[in-house]
Amino acid sequence: MAKVNNWQLSREMEFPYGESRSNRQWAGVFDINKCIGCQTCSLACKTTWTTGRGQEYMFWNNVETKPYGYYPLGWDVKLLEMLETQEWGNGVYQGKTIFEAKQAGEKMVGFTPEDEDWSYPNIGEDEIAGGPVSQGMYINYLPHPVWFFYLPRTCNHCTYPGCLAACPRKAIYKRKEDGVVLIDQKRCRGYRKCLKGCPYKKTMYRVNTRVSEKCIGCYPKIEQGLISQCFEMCIGKIRMQGFLNTPEKADPANPLDFLVHIKKVALPSYPQFGTEPNIYYIPPKQVPLDYLTQIFGPGAKKAVETYKNAKEDEKLIGALLLTGSTEKLIGSFKIQNGQAIGYDRKGNEITRVPIKEPTVVRPHYDKRLDVYRLDVT
């Protein structure tokens, strides 16, 4: 085991291979306050990549309702139990990662889902936590006493992938040029160690090819400067895709760096697993802090506060409004004359959105048509 730096844990950790970061890191920011659970992302991915025989059960992208939704069943809670205590102190993770909690004869802590575990992608959908719900109950405060939220999930293209570490054949590799993690279909012999090793359970076994598959980050699109299918098709415009730097190299003009490193409003899911995942979530503000901290780490409280006050921060609002406004990979952005402008990595303008939409108020009664309007703005 080598020692590598995991900035999400604010400490070094053990990993089977030495630190070797990609030149650029594929990353996404999901504002799950805006996710409506429509599954358009899931279907965008499904129709693009997993229409074949043996892929029927596969959702490289899925959306589950938290806290009671899982695909596959219990993927996170089972591992949380195996990891035992996961304390944080001053932003430093005090517990063990999946690599550090391993036992002799194993490369990491993990479990392989059973076939039935993949069979209920919609389990727990829209089920609420908390309570009780009394008659006439009216909620006008945060966080909500009864709550749920949608958690869209893809492969995190981790900096320290559990799947890659688990593979005894080095059939899984991380691309130097964009950090996308891939399974070499020719080297894979279907041992399914990656199914156990990936804490997010995003590698999947295909029974007719007898090898495993996973989200490929739509790398053919990334290579052309375009965003992945699940990002582009998101009708809620909750997803922003680009490349993320490490915190010490954070570029305030890069909207991902800005949201993740500078405003710290977007957080990794289950950073305590230790894989340095690269999908960052803006935590849902209606959810109690204990749960948010368990899933998004100790930064959850500040992230929710920052998000709630976003309207007072023009640059933050600008970055959030650029989310989902272009099908191209965004490299940098700036705010100018009340507009947020997005540029590609070469500096060409690719999108422009107003910080404040112009408002027109129409009279309730229209004399000319002699009608009353319900929709006046």
Add this chain to the structure above:
Amino acid sequence: MRYVRITIVLLPLFFLALVLVPIGYSQDSSILKIAYTQKDIATDPFADVWNDATPIIIELTDQEITEPFGGKHLPIEVRGLHNGKSIGFLIEWADSTRDTKVTGNAFTDGAALQFPINLKEETDPFMGGPGLVNIWFWRADWQGDLDDGTEYLDTKYPPYPGYYFPQDKQVFLKEIKGGRLIKDSPVEDLVAQGFGTLERQKQQDVAGKGVYEKGKWRAAFVRPLVTNDQLDTQFKPGMDSKINFSVWDGADKNRDGEKSVSIDWVDVKIEDTK
């Protein structure tokens, strides 16, 4: 009274001897003798020809050299034959389940033979290195595909008529016929040089078959004594060689290095052609 005492002492010894020296087993159990026969060597593991060979017992043990560990203590019965043209190995072991169906978390039974390619080169008995090893790998899932056909989701629940599976023609699924991966042989001819280096050879030279009967697998491997493949081990009558064994139990979730192994090379003596 004294007579009874002697009987009490001697009787268990007699039965122990019966267990230890079963009639029909080779006297020197540390050497696998490849007997010469004039008959064709069949891939059917229950063919009569296999009775021409004398079996020996090899004690396999669990693999705990490289992570992940796995396997168990497992005696296997091994025999070998050649007819001057082909060489055949037959192995038999107890397995309480016939695991030929694979799913996300269900694994296949299997058995493999391993040979050093260059006998003069130092070659590790576990996956080789630095010398190359030639591995003949029989897989129960491929045997099941050939014997039973395998039920997939789309055969159980057919899609609507005319549904097009766009991936059936993809390049990386070349070996798939009609959406199925069907191997012509349940045995794969492989090469390796250390842990994690196993590769399927371009040229496949080994035939074989496995049959499950009465709680036991019996698998036969047959190959020409000599091939034109540099990555194959080569045999000739009268020579000495080495062999090593691995067995996977699918029900125990064995795969990869999680398997039962022989702890060192087993000496092989190929009988001269008579």
